[in-house]
Amino acid sequence: MTATASEGDDRIIRESGIDARIALIVQPVLRGIGFRLVRVHLSGQNGLTLQIMAEREDGTMSVEDCEEVSRAVSPALDVDDPIEKAYHLEVSSPGIDRPLVRKSDFTTWTGHLVKMETSIVVADRKRFKGKIVEAGEDDVLIEREKAAYGEKPTVR
Template sequence: MNSDSRPAPIENDEPRIVRETGVDARVASIIEPVINSAGYRLVRVRLSGMNGLTLQIMAERADGTMTVEDCEEVSRMLSPLLDVEDPIDRAYHLEVSSPGIDRPLVRLSDFAKWRGQLAKIETSVMVDGRKRFRGTIVDLSGETVTIEADKANFGEAMVAEVPLDAIADARLILTDELIRTALQADKAARQARGLETFENDDDTASDDAEAGEP
């Protein structure tokens, strides 16, 4: 594999429109400035009951790539920070991963990049009489994302304008077209970094952490 350079620090990163609450939000506030300074963007933080208790952190480079080595670097960077800040009062397992192909959509630029792809969106309030949407991303503005759903999804063809500030969760839906588009984009980005492109990485890195200890 060709040598890879460290990413440049990210300054004034585009804010996420889908954000965490509770402990997840506390963790995000601690780690986001640190990984930005190392050239990575935070995608999502989620504390789950998997394997006892798992802190899942999704991150990526500005170009959308995230290798196993990147995940390991971010994990090494965050483990001592989280030990010091101690935002979780129980033992947990730290897992750092790439967003994956059926990735969460958390920034306006995510919706713009994946326009034309199938997505599912959940809102925190009722929009057009519903809180769940599944359809193709067809348009977006500074305030709304337009989803076009077919009859197979909702029983009738419909177009919904979903306010960005009402979105609680959004992610792409895995389709053959999405796989082709995502792999092409990843290949181009990896070539630009001088990386080999034949790997089919499932990019994750993990570490065990004991919280609440001095």
């Protein structure tokens, strides 16, 4: 996932393709009403479904917040019309299985179990499962849940 960083977007994980185009449309709208974008994902389930995952600055998101976001982003999406076909709009909170998309997310969730996939090979792997032990400025230390024989119990 990569896209040009928009002003005020501190996410280190970003969308590509049509998802990135949609993110650029909804990001300023969300910011204007006090929310931050977590993720945009257009999928082919139930026809087309556009999922916009958002949260307040404090990480909360109520059902009423989802309704507010939906009402705010719908007109912007209608004007720019980035999706050629009919679609269902789904606004949600990150929930318990939230994607970690900001550096601050890794710090906030230190001590919690994470499943992580890196874009580059780290310690001969790209997929890791374990507890976040520490989050630095440019790295994260994971204590592996089950290290294979000969592997270190932690990986940075």
